[in-house]
């Protein structure tokens with residue numbers, strides 16, 4: 001992909017990674033991704049905002065062929081998919097300074113071994129004149145690392161938001177065209193990496209609220225030339241109370257836990273509670289993370305294996321705990337053969353969740369009528385709790 005003009009002397013640079021299917025060795029990328037960098041040629045100085053994943057260095061360098069001089073490299077975020085090519089950029093532009101937050105300076109030195117003398121820290125709200133264009137730096141910690149910031153181009157009302165508002169989508173079109181598709185990808189992205197930092201993200205949203213923004217240019221996915229909806233979506237994901245939804249990740253080796261899961265799903269549905277099932281043998285954990293944004297209740301379905309939960313349900317529980325979702329109720333269901341510590345182990349893994357643990361339902365072998373009655377009781381309790389809390 002060649003560089004693309006956004007406005008006079010403002011360009012999208014970067015790489016579309018159509019083939020990548022896994023990010024951070026963790027999250028699936030069903031739609032690939034992109035690494036977006038931006039070039040701003042002011043009347044006096046030139047700034048390059050972020051870079052690309054090191055695997056895509058050649059693409060970035062071919063786009064910079066005609067750019068003889070870069071005065072500033074703005075590093076919004078140290079993660080290597082944005083910063084990894086900075087050492088090579090500094091070889092090509094040895095006079096360039098790397099501008100970052102104070103926390104970013106340390107992280108860039110740690111992660112890329114950048115020399116201290118090339119790094120210049122910028123304060124929150126500080127501006128940088130490129131001549132006829134002015135960049136304002138706004139610190140936005142924990143979106144999604146501690147050092148992150150965004151840049152606002154005052155004359156053109158463009159917010160360069162880095163991972164904030166980003167989505168993993170490979171697309172040939174620069175601007176968002178299919179809002180529903182990008183909403184889904186951005187929500188998935190939010191669930192995967194932003195969810196634990198809701199409180200501070202809310203403060204960062206407030207910080208940006210008064211900026212007149214015509215374009216949001218993130219570091220992954222398409223550019224928003226009608227940005228209001230994605231800001232609203234973030235507000236919703238951050239601030240909206242949990243919804244009347246049970247997220248149910250489960251495993252069943254021989255079918256007994258699955259019968260329990262299906263019974264509970266039917267019972268909840270009859271009581272007006274929405275359910276999303278995630279069979280962990282086939283599930284895309286990005287989808288699970290996305291569902292956790294909204295869930296009021298999480299029920300883990302696990303058979304007992306080697307005296308504890310099935311390792312895949314332990315993994316999903318560990319992940320859910322790390323993502324610190326809004327869920328206020330948790331329960332455990334599952335089948336066992338003779339005994340073990342499934343409930344104790346899973347309950348001990350959710351210390352981050354400020355959630356009430358509802359009476360688990362375990363059964364020996366195949367579920368029978370008493371198990372179904374207990375599951376109906378659990379469904380009653382969940383429906384009642386959701387009603388009492390006004391979850392819709």
Ligand SMILES: Cc1cc2nc3c(=O)[nH]c(=O)nc-3n(C[C@H](O)[C@H](O)[C@H](O)COP(=O)(O)O)c2cc1C
Nearest residue numbers: 252253254255256257303305306307336337338339
């Ligand atoms: C590899 C393996 C290990 C197991 N370990 C235990 C165990 O430690 N304690 C226990 O109570 N049951 C154990 N079981 C029995 C299962 O928990 C039991 O068969 C249960 O009904 C399986 O539920 P499912 O049909 O949903 O897979 C084990 C089963 C397997 C296959």
